[in-house]
Amino acid sequence: MATDLQRSVQRLHYVCSECGAEAPKWQGRCPACAAWNTLSEDLMRVAGRKAVALTAAATTTPMATVMAVPGRVLATGSFEVDRVLGGGIVPGSVVLLGGDPGIGKSTIALQVSNSCGDEVSPALYCTGEESLEQLALRARRLCCTGARVRLLVESDVDTLIATIEAERPSLVVVDSVQTLRDAGTPGPPGSVSQVRAAVLRMSDVAKATGVPVLLVGHVTKEGAIAGPRTLEHMVDVVLYLEGERLGEHRMLRGIKNRFGATGEVGLLGMERDGMRDLAAPSRGMLDAASLGEAGSVVTITCDGLRPMAVEVQALAVASPFEFPRRMASGFELNRLHLMLAVLTKRARITIPKLDVFINVAGGIRLDDPGTDLAVALAIAGSMKNRAVSRHSAVIGEVGLGGEVRRVSRTELRLAEAVAVGMEAVILPESYRGAVPGDLRCHRVSNLIQAVALLG
Ligand code: TYD
Ligand code: MG
Numbered sequence: 033m034a035t036d037l038q039r040s041v042q043r044l045h046y047v048c049s050e051c052g053a054e055a056p057k058w059q060g061r062c063p064a065c066a067a068w069n070t071l072s073e074d075l076m077r078v079a080g081r082k083a084v085a086l087t088a089a090a091t092t093t094p095m096a097t098v099m100a101v102p103g104r105v106l107a108t109g110s111f112e113v114d115r116v117l118g119g120g121i122v123p124g125s126v127v128l129l130g131g132d133p134g135i136g137k138s139t140i141a142l143q144v145s146n147s148c149g150d151e152v153s154p155a156l157y158c159t160g161e162e163s164l165e166q167l168a169l170r171a172r173r174l175c176c177t178g179a180r181v182r183l184l185v186e187s188d189v190d191t192l193i194a195t196i197e198a199e200r201p202s203l204v205v206v207d208s209v210q211t212l213r214d215a216g217t218p219g220p221p222g223s224v225s226q227v228r229a230a231v232l233r234m235s236d237v238a239k240a241t242g243v244p245v246l247l248v249g250h251v252t253k254e255g256a257i258a259g260p261r262t263l264e265h266m267v268d269v270v271l272y273l274e275g276e277r278l279g280e281h282r283m284l285r286g287i288k289n290r291f292g293a294t295g296e297v298g299l300l301g302m303e304r305d306g307m308r309d310l311a312a313p314s315r316g317m318l319d320a321a322s323l324g325e326a327g328s329v330v331t332i333t334c335d336g337l338r339p340m341a342v343e344v345q346a347l348a349v350a351s352p353f354e355f356p357r358r359m360a361s362g363f364e365l366n367r368l369h370l371m372l373a374v375l376t377k378r379a380r381i382t383i384p385k386l387d388v389f390i391n392v393a394g395g396i397r398l399d400d401p402g403t404d405l406a407v408a409l410a411i412a413g414s415m416k417n418r419a420v421s422r423h424s425a426v427i428g429e430v431g432l433g434g435e436v437r438r439v440s441r442t443e444l445r446l447a448e449a450v451a452v453g454m455e456a457v458i459l460p461e462s463y464r465g466a467v468p469g470d471l472r473c474h475r476v477s478n479l480i481q482a483v484a485l486l487g
Contacts, residue, residue, distance in 0.1 A: 045074040046073060047072065050224060055071055106121040107147060110298075111309050112300055113298055116292075117289070124238050125269060127268065128263065130272050133250060136273060136300075140307050145180070156184060156199060156203070160186065160208070197237070204238075209227055209249045212226070231247065264287070270286075272284070275302075280301050281394060284298035296337055297335050297336050318330060318452065327414030328419070328420075331403045337444070342396050344391075345410060346407070346413070348383070348388045350387075356386055357388075359389045362395070362397050368388070371404065371430065374408070378479050423453065427459045438462045442459065450470060455472060456472035457474070460476065
């Protein structure tokens with residue numbers, strides 16, 4: 033009599049090479065994504081089940097007898113990148129670096145390999161997208177032309193793995209994961225089944241050899257890195273590089289990290305000769321020319337664990353239209369409407385027929401409610417033609433009753449205010465924590481008190 037296990041071995045599964053959906057029987061069209069002729073037998077699963085049916089059970093280990101040996105992490109040469117990684121690159125780990133095309137992924141990857149490699153055990157930079165000449169041009173621009181990095185143009189996973197086993201590099205970069213091809217898996221390069229198989233195999237070789245792997249992945253139109261979210265479960269760390277492509281600022285965001293905190297953000301600047309850490313003064317997206325003008329207010333937003341000084345600008349002008357316009361760039365429009373309503377009702381500022389525009393400098397998006405008060409004061413300042421003093425930062429959330437509420441991570445924000453050269457701060461009355469000695473402090477409990485501070 034067949035056991036359940038044997039029966040499930042005999043049952044074939046079919047998997048779509050486009051979207052990764054599974055089906056119990058073969059069909060001409062994938063029931064999930066409606067692509068034609070993409071279902072094929074899931075050979076890995078079938079082979080796996082057969083193997084399980086024939087294999088003896090493993091010996092388990094009591095937790096108390098295992099010593100956690102912290103391996104030596106590789107420094108990436110950038111304080112900001114190390115910060116997001118949780119100290120550096122852990123041996124045997126797999127890191128996925130995603131981002132839009134042209135944002136600077138290959139640039140960071142090459143700089144990191146140059147820092148992780150040395151003459152004795154160089155890093156291996158494997159590309160399936162560019163020629164050796166193109167790579168050499170970039171390397172010259174980044175001053176990474178020494179013996180610390182070896183180059184390989186290859187897209188076959190087997191060849192890459194054999195090379196890693198033979199050369200034992202200090203780090204492997206695969207640029208990009210979409211160009212890898214696994215001969216034993218159906219589907220064209222870049223398809224979900226191919227990318228998944230390639231990542232699994234790279235992950236196995238990383239664990240077996242201890243060589244860390246940095247996979248570069250393009251973000252698809254849908255916003256997922258290298259296909260469906262399943263890829264994110266197969267790697268140890270997922271980083272995401274973002275920013276305005278034409279601007280110089282980049283944010284490196286930790287989406288997942290098995291070795292450190294997620295939500296870490298690294299601030300980088302894309303320069304002519306590569307990616308640089310942003311130092312405290314340039315971390316603040318502040319334009320000295322407009323600070324201290326009516327309608328310009330500095331706030332400290334906190335993105336994950338990362339505080340950052342940003343300038344909020346508001347412009348309120350008489351509207352030529354029957355229905356005044358309200359526009360916001362870098363701030364949610366609904367929240368702007370809400371601030372206008374609260375200013376009208378709770379701070380007794382009538383906003384008659386005015387067009388109101390909000391702009392957040394530096395291409396930053398403010399999703400953090402801790403920046404409400406700054407937006408409200410920028411609007412009030414522009415209407416009354418009064419300014420917050422030039423070296424003041426404004427922190428606080430505004431409630432529907434016009435009350436100014438405490439915000440998360442105020443200590444971090446205050447430390448950043450000092451680092452970017454602020455001398456005073458307007459903050460919620462209810463904040464009970466410490467304020468750095470060199471910051472003058474104005475505490476407010478509602479919008480009326482805050483508006484009264486406009487000079
Ligand atoms: P790249 O790293 O190739 O982006 P990705 O791999 O994410 O597609 O970088 C692309 C852009 O960056 C390109 O437009 C040129 C610019 N760049 C610099 O500004 N400075 C540099 O040092 C380098 C190498 C590129
Ligand atoms: Mg690239």
